[in-house]
Amino acid sequence: MDRDEKRKRIVEIAGNFISRFGWQKTTMEGIAGKAKMAKSSLYYYFQNKEDIYQAVIERDSRMLRQKVWADISEVTSPTDKLSAYINARMTALQRLSNYYSTLTDEFLDKYSFVRYEREKFKLFEENTIHHILTEGCIKGIFKIENMQKTCDSIIMAIKGMEPILVLRKNFPRGDSIVENMLNLLFNGIRYKK
Amino acid sequence: MDRDEKRKRIVEIAGNFISRFGWQKTTMEGIAGKAKMAKSSLYYYFQNKEDIYQAVIERDSRMLRQKVWADISEVTSPTDKLSAYINARMTALQRLSNYYSTLTDEFLDKYSFVRYEREKFKLFEENTIHHILTEGCIKGIFKIENMQKTCDSIIMAIKGMEPILVLRKNFPRGDSIVENMLNLLFNGIRYKK
DNA sequence: TATCGAATAAAATATAAATACGGTCGAAAT
DNA sequence: ATTTCGACCGTATTTATATTTTATTCGATA
Structure with a gap:
């Protein structure tokens, strides 16, 4: 899975969270958990x-x-x-x-x-x-x-x-x-x- | 000024307050002040x-x-x-x-x-x-x-x-x-x- | 290059103290 | 009898402060 694929995957997971719980209650840790990576790894794919x-x-x-x-x-x-x-x-x-x-x-x-x-x-x-x-x-x-x-x-x-x-x-x-x-x-x- | 006139006057003052500052920020004390009476006197004309x-x-x-x-x-x-x-x-x-x-x-x-x-x-x-x-x-x-x-x-x-x-x-x-x-x-x- | 855990800073949240406000009551004024 | 008032009460709201959660950084590692 290359860089672009992973970005898409993260966006998909985040979208799921946001549409269900809203922006505030969606945490970086939550996204990272679903994506099976460490929270800090997200920052390799997105600035913030x-x-x-x-x-x-x-x-x-x-x-x-x-x-x-x-x-x-x-x-x-x-x-x-x-x-x-x-x-x-x-x-x-x-x-x-x-x-x-x-x-x-x-x-x-x-x-x-x-x-x-x-x-x-x-x-x-x-x-x-x-x-x-x-x-x-x-x-x-x-x-x-x-x-x-x-x-x-x-x-x-x-x-x-x-x-x-x-x-x-x-x-x-x-x-x-x-x-x-x-x-x-x-x-x-x-x-x- | 009879009872009914005063009621109208109070309603007019209250309406002015509410339309300018909203319901919450309109206080009984504020209305009473404009109407030149004590707060408690309002309760003679209105229940609450x-x-x-x-x-x-x-x-x-x-x-x-x-x-x-x-x-x-x-x-x-x-x-x-x-x-x-x-x-x-x-x-x-x-x-x-x-x-x-x-x-x-x-x-x-x-x-x-x-x-x-x-x-x-x-x-x-x-x-x-x-x-x-x-x-x-x-x-x-x-x-x-x-x-x-x-x-x-x-x-x-x-x-x-x-x-x-x-x-x-x-x-x-x-x-x-x-x-x-x-x-x-x-x-x-x-x-x- | 890609991932991570630990450290930091900022934001959100919970807690406690202070204040403001709606409402009551009995006395005084008219 | 009618109308006005000041003092008082309990609760809701705000403010100040402590605590926790969360976003972000960084150096290490594979």
């Missing part, structure tokens, strides 16, 4: 605890973005894509929330890479929605005047669903809440003669 | 601190509902009403958030009337949106299949705007974010031939 945490967050964020992208790639129509996106995003967020649960403002100030990863997810979300909407326009299914602002609005609508959807484990295709919100976003409420 | 808090929350919630309703009554068209509602609701919420800022779960358990007032606001919001949408349907401006679920969706969309709108003091009519979200809710993004 913060460094491991950063690696964990980066790895998980990356995996989650991949998962979301894979899910929306499975369907073809833009409407289905939007539905799949919301579904994947919510379950993804639920997993990530374990990492962020203990997060205070001072914590965010101290470990700025957390902010950075969040910012990255925000950009990913904007790009993905933008991508889906553009595809819908090209296919002649959507008609959008101001693409940027419409993206923003849809993202805001998705964020409004968070409190309800994040509580439930998963919601099947055809979930009435998501379904209804999408219907609203697609058709609007104005009467067309 | 919790009682004052309850009176403050009730008063403010009532005032805010009145303010919101007054604002949407000033305009006539359902689209304007929805716009006015969001505007009024957000500024209202900003004031109220000062009361709720320090709120933890255990706090909510202890002071159940806070939950109660929140529930009341939720009902008020549902009714108001319902009212506006129904009016729009009658006037032939809106066309809504499932009224209840559409209400829910619009409320969720409004909640998604909170994080952005609550930060700013006030947003003029024609604010691009609100304007754009409303446009989306009204017209949707589906192409109509």
Whole structure:
């Protein structure tokens, strides 16, 4: 097992600890124990605890973005894509929330890479929605005047669903809440003669 | 100044303290000081601190509902009403958030009337949106299949705007974010031939 | 190069003393 | 009779301090 493999292994173990017990209660000794090496050996692979945490967050964020992208790639129509996106995003967020649960403002100030990863997810979300909407326009299914602002609005609508959807484990295709919100976003409420 | 007047005065002072420093840092001695009476005299008008808090929350919630309703009554068209509602609701919420800022779960358990007032606001919001949408349907401006679920969706969309709108003091009519979200809710993004 | 155990420094936690605060009561003032 | 008050009590909160836990360093070793 070479250096890189071991680094990955440590990150995996640390991620397990953090998602289960949080950042504070995860100790270097605990990680070392699971990895079957002395505590001090960890410092051969990482500069410090913060460094491991950063690696964990980066790895998980990356995996989650991949998962979301894979899910929306499975369907073809833009409407289905939007539905799949919301579904994947919510379950993804639920997993990530374990990492962020203990997060205070001072914590965010101290470990700025957390902010950075969040910012990255925000950009990913904007790009993905933008991508889906553009595809819908090209296919002649959507008609959008101001693409940027419409993206923003849809993202805001998705964020409004968070409190309800994040509580439930998963919601099947055809979930009435998501379904209804999408219907609203697609058709609007104005009467067309 | 009779008994009732003094009660109102105390509630007003307490509300001022709570909105500025929060519930915990508001002391009976502080309120008494501003009201120019001894701490113990407060207990002649209210049973305990919790009682004052309850009176403050009730008063403010009532005032805010009145303010919101007054604002949407000033305009006539359902689209304007929805716009006015969001505007009024957000500024209202900003004031109220000062009361709720320090709120933890255990706090909510202890002071159940806070939950109660929140529930009341939720009902008020549902009714108001319902009212506006129904009016729009009658006037032939809106066309809504499932009224209840559409209400829910619009409320969720409004909640998604909170994080952005609550930060700013006030947003003029024609604010691009609100304007754009409303446009989306009204017209949707589906192409109509 | 990779691993370790022991030593150190910093942070978290537990303990004890001091203070602040909500609430009570009986007396005084109006 | 109604309203105000100061003194008092017990508990919750804060502060100060001791103790333990934990992150990190370092020299030795295989």
